[in-house]
Amino acid sequence: MAELTEFETHRRRLWAVAYRITGSVADADDAVQETWLRWQALPEGEATDPRAYLTTVVSRICYDQLGSARSRRETYVGPWLPEPVVARSPAPGSPEDRVTLDESVGMAMLTVLERLTPAERTAFILHDVFAVPFPEIAEVVGRTPDSVRQLASRGRRRVREQAPRRSVDRGEHRRAVDAFLAAVMGGDLDGLLEILDPEVVYRADSGGKVKGAARLPVVGGEKVARFALRLMRGFDPRTMSLTVRDVNGAPGLLFRDPAGGLAGVFAFTLDGDDGRIVGIDVVLNPDKLRHLDLDTV
Template sequence: MTPHDFLADQFQGHRPRLQAVAYRMLGSLSEAEDAVQEAWLRLARSDARDIDNLGGWLTTVVGRVCLDMLRARRSRREESLEERLPDPVISHADATDPEREVLLVDSVGLALLVVLESLTPAERLAFVLHDMFGMPFEQIAPIVDRTPTAAKKLASRARLRVRGATPSPDPDLSSQRRVVDAFLAAARDGDLAALVSVLNPDVTLRADGGTLTGGMQVVRGAAAVAGRLATFQRMATSATTHPALVNGLAGLVNTIDDELISVMSFTVSDGRIATIDILSDPDRLAQLDLTHLEP
């Protein structure tokens, strides 16, 4: 084995963690892959003999790349992910795909990723690297050009904004699934009372249909969400619904004639649905790789 091959083999061992870091930072699977690939290119150009902790070095590089990407989004005034749903990570409803398991640690649902998008790039990096991956502030500080104390304050501000902004999902997946099944049954039957009964009074619905529908639409409150009953009923009666895990939480993959039309993620908290996230943008759905779901 050549030194280059040995280095590549070591890098592959760290790749899942690096992808998880980048996905939480960017909310985009394709951009996360680009960030990880950039880390490999930088490693390949470096003298690995000078690297004492390869995992820490790679995480730092990925963090810097992601930070630059987030800042570039803002400086170019591109359509931000505050205006669209992050990319969903979809796996079998009855089993976790081992290759995707690291992406789903702590069930980082779409609702939490949406909140992370509201943070500044530096706050997001400090929060993700420290609170989600346990990196000490002494290592985070140089990435954001701050002192360790200032980096700690960044993470603290982010934590305050995240805390309470997203409901904690019920830990039992089978309980989550029962609530989602009740939602689906109410939708199919057009039963308004049954639908309201499974919704948290403060439920939030986010529906991202892409540019054709004017971007992401947000509806809040059980009455307003239940007011979409006719839309839910059309989906439930015209589409074939497939139970799935979406970012580690109970969800649905909906198809018509084997064509993917939407992905739905539910945050079930205290036995009721607290958030519903629906991705129906055909351009983004076409980019999803669901071959791992095939029997």
């Protein structure tokens, strides 16, 4: 049986690979667990390069998951967003608990990756994010190394075309989120219009399970601002909270309504030129928040 300590050395990387390929915390957890079971069954010394072997195994499991996931998402009610990873904001320079803080794990980027084919997504993530050689990726997707090179190139091109411009630094991102929070809590329409880009897009993922959630994107600074203020009319500070938390490695917001059994996670995308908010992605589907311990984050 292969060594447990060797597997634990690579667990963090395996989860990071799995989450980026699937966009699902639950699927990533399942993939890492299945990889562990296969590792346990492997005779000791069978894998000459454990890191490469484990990365190939977890990637293949996730690649297989993508096919069924795409068919489920075709019938999904409303916009589909990735399952968020939420944590208390870390001290500057400290490692985040489960996700490496980079552009590849942001909600906006993960949403763009949904538009790639499973093979393009897997090849792009493994090569461009984790520097896995093409021959090893070929084993994952069942293609030739040259074909995988083309898959990664197509994925890279589509990401460049569709991904938002690189976000601002963490401090400026936090200031924008604070300004948004202050404006919505204060009912300040002008303050919202100042921090929102005129072409901002608001998307809510409720899976059709939350009454009143927008099933179509809301587009435009004034429309989004007025929509946000309408939502806040039902906010009761005695029983509800809206607090700044790290969402996929960047400052976002966590909404909690214990009495009503509701929760929501807000992720923000900012324009790298003027620091305005160009995207607000809100996950409300309770199935996608099940992994969160709302009492501790």
